[in-house]
Amino acid sequence: MTANDTKYTVVDNRWIGTNTMMMILEGATERFSAPGQFINIAVPGFTLRRPISVCDIEGDYITIVYDVVGHGTEALSEMEAGRKLDILPALGNGFDMSKCGERPVLLGGGVGCPPIYSLAKNLLSIDVLPTVVLGFNTDERMIMIEQFENLDIPFYVATVDGSYGTQGFVTDVIAREALNPDYFYACGPLPMLRALCTQLDIPGQVSLEARMACGFGVCMCCSLETRRGPKRICKDGPVFDKEDLIWK
Numbered sequence: 001m002t003a004n005d006t007k008y009t010v011v012d013n014r015w016i017g018t019n020t021m022m023m024i025l026e027g028a029t030e031r032f033s034a035p036g037q038f039i040n041i042a043v044p045g046f047t048l049r050r051p052i053s054v055c056d057i058e059g060d061y062i063t064i065v066y067d068v069v070g071h072g073t074e075a076l077s078e079m080e081a082g083r084k085l086d087i088l089p090a091l092g093n094g095f096d097m098s099k100c101g102e103r104p105v106l107l108g109g110g111v112g113c114p115p116i117y118s119l120a121k122n123l124l125s126i127d128v129l130p131t132v133v134l135g136f137n138t139d140e141r142m143i144m145i146e147q148f149e150n151l152d153i154p155f156y157v158a159t160v161d162g163s164y165g166t167q168g169f170v171t172d173v174i175a176r177e178a179l180n181p182d183y184f185y186a187c188g189p190l191p192m193l194r195a196l197c198t199q200l201d202i203p204g205q206v207s208l209e210a211r212m213a214c215g216f217g218v219c220m221c222c223s224l225e226t227r228r229g230p231k232r233i234c235k236d237g238p239v240f241d242k243e244d245l246i247w248k
Helices: 071-077 110-125 145-149 170-176 190-199
Strands: 007-015 020-026 038-042 050-058 061-067 084-091 104-109 131-136 155-159 183-187 204-207 223-226 229-232 239-241
Touching: 020 071, 050 071, 050 110, 061 071, 061 110, 104 110, 104 170, 104 190, 110 131, 110 145, 110 183, 131 145, 131 170, 145 155, 155 170, 170 190, 183 190, 190 204
Parallel strands: 104 131, 104 183, 131 155, 183 204
Antiparallel strands: 007 020, 007 084, 020 061, 038 050, 038 084, 050 061, 204 239, 223 229
């Protein structure tokens, strides 16, 4: 990887929710090989990079969506168009679309929705029609609804408080709508992923999050124990097969 491969230009950076930003970056994209991969952004003034999953890739443009939750992401939210950023691209292993089955359901929770959007677009590109279910605590925290609706695919939303769509969780939508999927992909908060892996009697893949230092498997700070031994979320993941995960 050359120095030019890590230099990206901010094209747009705007609020899309009460606590959520969407940033569009211009730079090298040819290293990306699967939806679900992530980038690691060096934020000036901060030691550790910020890992953020990719929402979309179009030509030389990368779209990311991130919550503003601390000083680092707050500084990122203040980046204006034209700003140059040092970014490690195409990190981790993404979703394996070859396992999708005939009736895949894609489930996203909160800021876990962006990589699900990328996955949905990629499945459509290989003539697979997915069903998407998104979950949020309340309608005030919903993001990317219009983008998913524009995909013209079966699409459902659940909110815990019932302020939009189905009241409850993404698992409730699967039951109430009798979706009957034969495979699932998921990205979202850990309780949601645990519920899906323990309640759905079908195979699937989940994308995990973790604090990272390097982002490419050297520091070992994002290791977890799996049925195949210790794995690194940044290098061996962030996507793992359901059957390999151990839920305590």
